Amino acid sequence: MSINSIQNNENILYCLYARKSTEDDERQAMSIDSQIKEMTEMALKEGIIIKEIRQEKHSAKLSGQRPIFNSLLQDIRNGVFTGILTWAPDRLSRNAGDLGMLVDLMDQEKLQKIKTYSQTFSNNPNEKFLLMILCSQAKLENDQKGINVKRGIRAKCSMGWRPGIAPLGYMNRAFGGVKDIIVDPKRGPVVKEMFERVAYRQQSGRRIKEWMDKIGFTTRNEKKIQISLIYLMLRNPFYYGYFEYSGDWHKGAHEPLITKEVFDEAQKELDERCIPKVRGKTEFPYKGLFNCYTCGTSVCGEEKYRKKKNGSTNYHVYYHCTRSRNPNCKEPYVTEIDLIKLIKQNILNLSEETLKENLTSNIIDELYKYQPIVEEIEFYKRDDIEYDGKVDLKDIIVYACSKSPIKFRRELIQSLPIPKNLHNLLLI
Ligand SMILES: [Zn+2]
Numbered sequence: 001m002s003i004n005s006i007q008n009n010e011n012i013l014y015c016l017y018a019r020k021s022t023e024d025d026e027r028q029a030m031s032i033d034s035q036i037k038e039m040t041e042m043a044l045k046e047g048i049i050i051k052e053i054r055q056e057k058h059s060a061k062l063s064g065q066r067p068i069f070n071s072l073l074q075d076i077r078n079g080v081f082t083g084i085l086t087w088a089p090d091r092l093s094r095n096a097g098d099l100g101m102l103v104d105l106m107d108q109e110k111l112q113k114i115k116t117y118s119q120t121f122s123n124n125p126n127e128k129f130l131l132m133i134l135c136s137q138a139k140l141e142n143d144q145k146g147i148n149v150k151r152g153i154r155a156k157c158s159m160g161w162r163p164g165i166a167p168l169g170y171m172n173r174a175f176g177g178v179k180d181i182i183v184d185p186k187r188g189p190v191v192k193e194m195f196e197r198v199a200y201r202q203q204s205g206r207r208i209k210e211w212m213d214k215i216g217f218t219t220r221n222e223k224k225i226q227i228s229l230i231y232l233m234l235r236n237p238f239y240y241g242y243f244e245y246s247g248d249w250h251k252g253a254h255e256p257l258i259t260k261e262v263f264d265e266a267q268k269e270l271d272e273r274c275i276p277k278v279r280g281k282t283e284f285p286y287k288g289l290f291n292c293y294t295c296g297t298s299v300c301g302e303e304k305y306r307k308k309k310n311g312s313t314n315y316h317v318y319y320h321c322t323r324s325r326n327p328n329c330k331e332p333y334v335t336e337i338d339l340i341k342l343i344k345q346n347i348l349n350l351s352e353e354t355l356k357e358n359l360t361s362n363i364i365d366e367l368y369k370y371q372p373i374v375e376e377i378e379f380y381k382r383d384d385i386e387y388d389g390k391v392d393l394k395d396i397i398v399y400a401c402s403k404s405p406i407k408f409r410r411e412l413i414q415s416l417p418i419p420k421n422l423h424n425l426l427l428i
Helices: 003-009 025-029 032-046 067-077 096-107 125-158 188-201 205-214 227-234 260-273 336-348 352-358 361-368 371-381 393-403 406-415
Strands: 014-019 050-056 083-086 113-115 120-122 170-175 178-183 242-245 248-251 299-307 313-321 421-423
Touching (some): 032 050, 067 096, 096 125, 188 260, 227 260, 227 371, 336 393, 361 393, 361 406, 371 393
Parallel strands (some): 014 050, 014 083
Antiparallel strands (some): 113 120, 170 178
């Protein structure tokens, strides 16, 4: 290593930024770990000092954004870093907005250098121009790829093959470059019987679960099935041969496990059972977990019924400060629905590492029990081929913070390193 390179770089505070590829398998050759390995080796060789390594593992499925990248930009604005080290320019910019922000930071001289494996971009007109060209090229390739992928998905659907991972009871198969969906010989017959038990013997979800546990039925992760997953499956027309994709219905090419008649009978039974529960003693799952920012008292829950003009009533649960310290506290009320949204947003802003550090192993074990249901729900929500059917702990936490049993949910939220003060409908 030359003295020059050390002198050149000694004033730059580098952050190593690594991000996993969202493209399909063959382009995923460079994993986050290998990106970091290659770049730290290069830094060592060139005498570059890396102040911090940040990795974007969460593929932005739920949030539609890159929390780690955004925090990196913020830290550059604040002078924490003055350089970025990354595998390739396309790791940094996925759209014109991201690229614009990087170039702006260079123009403002807050970002002095971007170093990739093969290039260096400093704050001079030529190198900034080259950076923009390379990023635009990556975007062009990506857009074209997106069009091809969409065309491929449409073709697949019209041939009757549901893209993505097949529902429980089926298996995805690939042979000689052809992909299809076949009945899972182990689980398929059980799923068929599950529908028949509901349709003709009026068995409840709870009965079904008892029976499935007794015969040793498991999900793809070898876990006992959850009752919520049973209900999700019982509502899925895929089992009698149809599926919805991107808002369109398709007749599946897969072998139906049940007839439409059995499915319809089961739906009738499910609808009848679905008697709205009378809300008895109301529980407020989120009470006492947050504090009022203005007066410092804890936040409690309250039910409110509002008569609407057409005569019907609107029901909402609100959270607000107890006003025990200051009866005139002006903090606004927040609905339970909005409070849950706030909690989820704040979880998405955290890295998976930070979350793990703050949770006990008991809580993490309990969370992984929800993995199968979260995977199944995500599967139905997904619209893109990029979805690999895998969910991470963060996805599970987001689910559990509104859907798990109240006692566990409270313990989980208490442990989460999210802001706990409520102020102007935000958590700060
Ligand atoms: Zn208050």
